[in-house]
Amino acid sequence: MKIIFNFRSLFLLGLCASxxxxxxxxxxxxxxxxxxxxxxxxxxxALWGILVLFGIGxxxxxxxxxxxxxxxxxISFSVLGILLASRHLWLQHxxxxxxxxxxxxxxxxxxxxxxxxxxxxxxxxxxECARIDFTFLGLSLSLWSLLAFIGFAVFSSLILILxxxxxx
Numbered sequence: 468m469k470i471i472f473n474f475r476s477l478f479l480l481g482l483c484a485s486x487x488x489x490x491x492x493x494x495x496x497x498x499x500x501x502x503x504x505x506x507x508x509x510x511x512x513a514l515w516g517i518l519v520l521f522g523i524g525x526x527x528x529x530x531x532x533x534x535x536x537x538x539x540x541x542i543s544f545s546v547l548g549i550l551l552a553s554r555h556l557w558l559q560h561x562x563x564x565x566x567x568x569x570x571x572x573x574x575x576x577x578x579x580x581x582x583x584x585x586x587x588x589x590x591x592x593x594x595e596c597a598r599i600d601f602t603f604l605g606l607s608l609s610l611w612s613l614l615a616f617i618g619f620a621v622f623s624s625l626i627l628i629l630x631x632x633x634x635x
Contacts, residue, residue: 474534477626478524481541481619485518488615495608501600506555510612513548517541517619534630541623548616555609 492511495501503511524537600608 474528474626474630475525477622478521478528481622481626482518482521482525484615485514485521485619489514489518504555506551506558507608507612510548510551510555510616513544513551513616516544517548520544531630535627538623538627538630542620542627545616545620545623549613549620552609552613552616556607556613559607559609 489511492503492507492514496503520537520540524534524541528534529537
């Protein structure tokens with residue numbers, strides 16, 4: 468039995484995976500009242516970027532150049548997610564009081580400061596991100612996020628390689 472994967476079916480798989488992860492994040496937030504920290508929200512924005520690009524690739528597969536652009540964007544958002552999740556995981560393993568607080572929630576900061584300044588402030592000084600509020604199968608959500616972003620990076624890289632070799 469021969470299984471045929473094409474560009475659209477691979478992107479549908481990625482779209483479903485990103486929807487499932489994003490849906491579970493919102494379910495934890497609104498179903499169980501787990502308030503996401505600023506780094507969690509930045510990781511969610513990276514996941515939204517991945518979701519949108521998988522959606523574009525599925526709905527409009529395009530030709531060679533657009534496929535390369537979409538795969539490059541997916542890898543970029545995945546690497547951003549890996550950086551954010553790694554920082555989050557590192558903060559969770561620091562001793563209490565080792566990090567300064569950023570002072571306000573992410574939405575408040577974005578109202579008064581440019582995005583890159585907020586990104587730097589949250590990335591460097593996010594004391595509330597050091598707490599582990601929820602674990603699943605013994606792993607923190609930041610570790611699950613890291614694994615998901617690594618998976619998206621590998622999956623997107625494989626799609627890019629297949630596209631360059633003209634296999635899909």
